[in-house]
Amino acid sequence: MAEATQEMIALARKVAANTHDVAALRRYYLDGTMDSSSQVRIALAAIQATTERAANLADGWLGVDFDESANCMAANIRDDLLANAHLKEQSA
DSSP states (O other): OOOOOOHHHHHHHHHHHTTTTTTHHHHHTTTTTTTHHHHHHHHHHHHHEEEHHHHHHHHHTTTTOOOOHHHHHHHHHHHHTTTTHHHHHHHO
């Protein structure tokens, strides 16, 4: 699995923080204090795995269709996923 990017870690912190109703606890997750907690680690693993799987699916579409535009679109989707473009847009 690919190394975690800052965008992935930020999203994992948000996911873990949303599991708590107490604002003080949410702050600890969001500021990185709880990065070693199981909630953050599990969320991060899920983000990494789903991003990698989606990129692999897009990669698998390449060459399957004889339509050049479909192949180009699959390559663009794969490249955007691997560059974490979908996560960068969320944090903007």
